Amino acid sequence: MSGAVEAAPVDAAAVEAATPMDASEAAPEPAPAPLLLPKTTPLTIAIDAELGSKISASGQKFPIRLAKPVEVDGIEVLPAGIVGEGEVVHAKKAGMAGAAGELVLAARYLEHDGRRIELRSFRFFDAGDETLSKGQDNTGVSNVTTALAGPIGFLIGGGNTNVLPGTLASAKTRNDETFERPAQGVPAGQALSNGEEMP
16 A cells, blocks of 8 residues: 555536636626716707797797707717797787787706706897807897796797797706716727627
8 A cells, every 4th residue: 555645536616616706707897977967057949939929828838949969078968959848928919008018938848868858947048149149040039128037937028029930049957967978989909799800
């Protein structure tokens, strides 16, 4: 008898189970932080209907759209062209003895990807506003002798006031809105799906 001790067989599965996982396997990459569009962010809105103190009625809804895209951290979160709804809060046509017509408008919301972006603080741009100087104008607002922003909406009055389609106004977001941050692009040199390397 030689006295040599025979080695016990190695259980490969047990060894693999006891081996610590690679850090990249143990902890997946954290999800990127969402993009925050804070409340009271200003937006440029276009009115897509003809409105007027003589032709509109209180409670009437009218279409609006976003005239300029909105970005957060250089990433577009609200594209131009998305649509929503405004409301005629109050309308009164001009009366006898020079009584001015009145029209109170409010922007309610925009819709994007199945969600509503609630709006507030609706008003028309002042003449010469920087936003309007870039190839835009507000000639669609006619016969306006009084214009003021109120807690409910935007009042315009004087004669029978008309607002034509395409007239620009401003509004602000009512609430904080968050959006998913897009995934990073494929880095240069990363393997393609067919196993070939990118040039």
